[in-house]
Amino acid sequence: MTQTLLLATDLSSECRAAMARAVLLANEHNARLDILHVLDPYLPASALKELEKAVTRTIESDIMDTCESLGVTRPNTLIQVVTGTPYAEIIREVYEQKADLAILGAHRKHHQQDLVTGTTVSRVMRRAPCPVMSISHSTKRTWQDVLVPIDFSLASRHTLKEVLMRFPDIRLTLLHVWDMPASRELASDPGYTKWRSAERTKLRHQLDIETERFMAEIDDVPDLELVLEQGDPTDILIQRVREQPPDLLALGSHGRIGIGRRTAGSLLERLLSETKCDIMLCRTW
Numbered sequence: 555m556t557q558t559l560l561l562a563t564d565l566s567s568e569c570r571a572a573m574a575r576a577v578l579l580a581n582e583h584n585a586r587l588d589i590l591h592v593l594d595p596y597l598p599a600s601a602l603k604e605l606e607k608a609v610t611r612t613i614e615s616d617i618m619d620t621c622e623s624l625g626v627t628r629p630n631t632l633i634q635v636v637t638g639t640p641y642a643e644i645i646r647e648v649y650e651q652k653a654d655l656a657i658l659g660a661h662r663k664h665h666q667q668d669l670v671t672g673t674t675v676s677r678v679m680r681r682a683p684c685p686v687m688s689i690s691h692s693t694k695r696t697w698q699d700v701l702v703p704i705d706f707s708l709a710s711r712h713t714l715k716e717v718l719m720r721f722p723d724i725r726l727t728l729l730h731v732w733d734m735p736a737s738r739e740l741a742s743d744p745g746y747t748k749w750r751s752a753e754r755t756k757l758r759h760q761l762d763i764e765t766e767r768f769m770a771e772i773d774d775v776p777d778l779e780l781v782l783e784q785g786d787p788t789d790i791l792i793q794r795v796r797e798q799p800p801d802l803l804a805l806g807s808h809g810r811i812g813i814g815r816r817t818a819g820s821l822l823e824r825l826l827s828e829t830k831c832d833i834m835l836c837r838t839w
Contacts, residue, residue, distance in 0.1 A: 592635075688832065697721060702714055754782070
């Protein structure tokens with residue numbers, strides 16, 4: 555259960571949806587909402603003092619407007635304005651306030667990966683000890699369909715538990731991708747095609763068993779669909795999110811898909827730059 559929720563905002567329009575989502579989640583979980591804004595430390599000291607007051611007033615006004623538009627009460631709130639490097643201050647605040655969940659606005663430019671790599675959102679997602687959400691959808695669109703790529707590793711099991719604990723009333727899709735080397739080269743071979751079909755049937759049966767075992771540990775099992783696809787895990791997930799975008803995509807920080815890699819072409823950067831769904835990244839270890 556979420557006790558402290560951290561919202562990091564730069565007061566831009568991209569953060570409005572994030573604030574609304576944070577307010578709703580704080581009310582749903584009866585959690586304290588910690589709102590953080592980071593100022594440029596190189597501004598003159600005299601300007602920083604006045605700017606801090608102005609930012610605090612703006613955040614107060616935004617909270618009241620958000621609660622009024624959503625028709626909800628204001629959650630218990632802590633507003634902090636600090637100076638420093640945004641991603642470092644956000645992670646520090648997560649540790650100091652022992653936040654259970656961090657929310658950031660999807661401040662990004664689509665289809666421009668080089669501008670996303672190393673941004674605040676990406677850095678916080680990689681380094682924060684708690685789940686981190688990147689929000690792009692207005693709260694008028696409630697979360698109903700949640701997609702979780704799963705390989706039944708400890709990482710994916712942890713992510714699935716986080717999702718079910720925080721959002722029990724959802725339609726859940728589990729996506730498992732299996733890759734078979736040289737599948738294109740051998741696709742025309744009848745013997746290979748028959749063998750591949752048999753392997754798929756066997757794998758499907760194994761996945762059904764694993765899913766039943768895992769769901770037996772859950773009190774309230776949600777509406778669940780298990781999807782099995784063949785191909786490169788990264789390509790399949792990107793294609794799935796583009797063609798059938800979920801309301802929320804939940805990923806683990808480690809696993810077959812490779813969120814942990816730091817290359818510019820990693821899955822996390824591609825998702826942040828090329829897709830438009832809300833994303834939650836759960837750190838496994």
